[in-house]
Amino acid sequence: MPIFNVRKTLGSLLENVNQPVALAASAGIDSSCLLVSLLDVGIKPVCVSFTLDDRESTDFIGAKKLADKFKCEFYPVVLPTDAGEVCAGVEVVLRHLIEMKMKISKTKTECLWPFLYVCRFLESEGIGTLVTGHAAGGHFGTSKKAMIHYKTPKSKFQTFRSLFFRKPDFSQRQTLTALGSKHGVGVELPFGDPKMFSLFEDASWDDLNKPKQKQALRQEYPELDELKIKNNINFQLGDSGIADRISLCVRSRYASDARSAVTAYNRMASVIISE
Numbered sequence: 001m002p003i004f005n006v007r008k009t010l011g012s013l014l015e016n017v018n019q020p021v022a023l024a025a026s027a028g029i030d031s032s033c034l035l036v037s038l039l040d041v042g043i044k045p046v047c048v049s050f051t052l053d054d055r056e057s058t059d060f061i062g063a064k065k066l067a068d069k070f071k072c073e074f075y076p077v078v079l080p081t082d083a084g085e086v087c088a089g090v091e092v093v094l095r096h097l098i099e100m101k102m103k104i105s106k107t108k109t110e111c112l113w114p115f116l117y118v119c120r121f122l123e124s125e126g127i128g129t130l131v132t133g134h135a136a137g138g139h140f141g142t143s144k145k146a147m148i149h150y151k152t153p154k155s156k157f158q159t160f161r162s163l164f165f166r167k168p169d170f171s172q173r174q175t176l177t178a179l180g181s182k183h184g185v186g187v188e189l190p191f192g193d194p195k196m197f198s199l200f201e202d203a204s205w206d207d208l209n210k211p212k213q214k215q216a217l218r219q220e221y222p223e224l225d226e227l228k229i230k231n232n233i234n235f236q237l238g239d240s241g242i243a244d245r246i247s248l249c250v251r252s253r254y255a256s257d258a259r260s261a262v263t264a265y266n267r268m269a270s271v272i273i274s275e
Helices: 006-014 029-040 058-069 083-099 106-125 144-149 154-166 170-182 194-199 205-209 222-227 242-254 261-274
Strands: 021-024 046-052 074-079 129-131 186-188
Touching (some): 021 029, 029 058, 046 106, 058 222, 083 261, 106 129, 106 170, 106 261, 154 170, 242 261
Parallel strands (some): 021 129
C-alpha cells in the first residue's frame, strides 16, 4: 500500500498552533492520529470528550483510553439530558446558524450542539485552541452514500472528494470556527486543509481503505495498533444518544406532531426569527 506522508503533513499543520491546546478526542482513528502528531511536534494537549449525563458513550470511553495511553490530561464535558437545558442549547445553536445565514439542517444542529458545551468549557479553563478531526471523512469516502455511489472507479471517488470539500461549510468548518470564536477558542481542522486534500488526489478508494477503513492513516501510526480502533461512526450517532435526545426534546416542545427532527428545528427557528 502506498505511503501518503500523512504524519509528516499533519505535523507541519499543527506545529505552530497557539497553546494551550485541547484535542476533541474520541474512539476514532482521526483524533487519535492528531494526538500523536501533536506530540510529534512537542505539543502535549489536554483531551476533551463529551457524553450525555446519563451514560458513557463508546467515543467517551475510547477518548479516556487514548488520553491514558499517551499520559495526557482528560477533561470530560458532560452534556445535559434535561429537556429545558437541551432546548436552551439548541436555541443558541439555531440563533448562531440564523446569524450566519445558514440553512437549518439536522446535521449542523446536532453536530454543533455538543461543541457549544465544549467551547464554553474551554473558555472557562482559559484554553484558546481546539484541534478536531472534522473533515477527515471527506478524504476517505466511508459514508454509506459514498460507498454506494462513489467508491469506484477512481475518477468517481475523486469527484466525491472534490464535491465534499467544495462546500463552504464542509464538516461545519465555518459554523464551528465561528462558534469557537465567540468563546475565545480558535478551532483548528487539519484534515480540512488543502495540503491534506492534495495528499490523496491520485488515490483510489481501495488505496486509502484496504485492508481496513482509513488504512492510509492507520499504517503511519503503529503506536495506535494496540488500541484496536474500530471504524468511525459519526459522533452524534451510534450509542452517544445525542441525535435522539436533541430531537426528542425539541419535538416535544415545538413540534409534537412532527415525524422528522428537522421539522422541529425549523419550527424552533421560526419562533426565534419571529421574536
